[in-house]
Amino acid sequence: MQDLRPRRVLEVGIGHGKYGVLVREYLELPYERYTKSEWQLELIGIEVFAKYRNPLWDYAYNQVLVEDVRNVDLERLGRFDCCLLLDVVEHFDHDEGRFLLERLLNLCKCVIVSTPLKFEEQGAQFDNEHERHWSLWRRKDYRPYYFTYRKCGNCSVVVLSRNPLNPVLGQDSSGYLKLRQYLLKRLPGPAIKSICLVKSIGRGILSALPGATKKTAL
Missing domain, CATH: 1.10.287 (Helix Hairpins)
Structure with a gap:
């Protein structure tokens, strides 16, 4: 993301907001924008589970929509340089997950996905039915797009786009x-x-x- 230098970022499934803090740390602080009044990047979050709300939401994000992303009119949010879909896609079945990726790639130059390398049974957590695991995502599932695929611990990290990115961000080709x-x-x-x-x-x-x-x- 530092190479991409995004100005607008969408995060789907923000949870408690830890990645929002990291976005600010790595995309604002290196440019000596230390206070919220100095920040230039616009960060929009979507989270289905309202009970995850905490002070990080108000601190790190310009706006958080408490909705199921399947019901959000994404078009009204405008275009984004990047979307974060971190530890989220496994909570959809493959059909819904592919449809979500299509919607996000219609609005975002790239989508960064992280998901477990192995299917892990998981039911509702923290009284949140949306924490259930429904699918396993492999390299082949991303072949309709330009993508970079990396293994990181017990997860894969993938950068998806419809068109070649500039910078390329190490994208695979064929x-x-x-x-x-x-x-x-x-x-x-x-x-x-x-x-x-x-x-x-x-x-x-x-x-x-x-x-x-x-x-x-x-």
């Missing part, structure tokens, strides 16, 4: 993706249809290669 980009630039209009053939061939090649990290839809 031979098919590079070929697709080359053809889109070089081929005349009528010949673009031939990319459909390349697409089907490329998918077959990628599925046979170990460590393939991307599948892109035209």
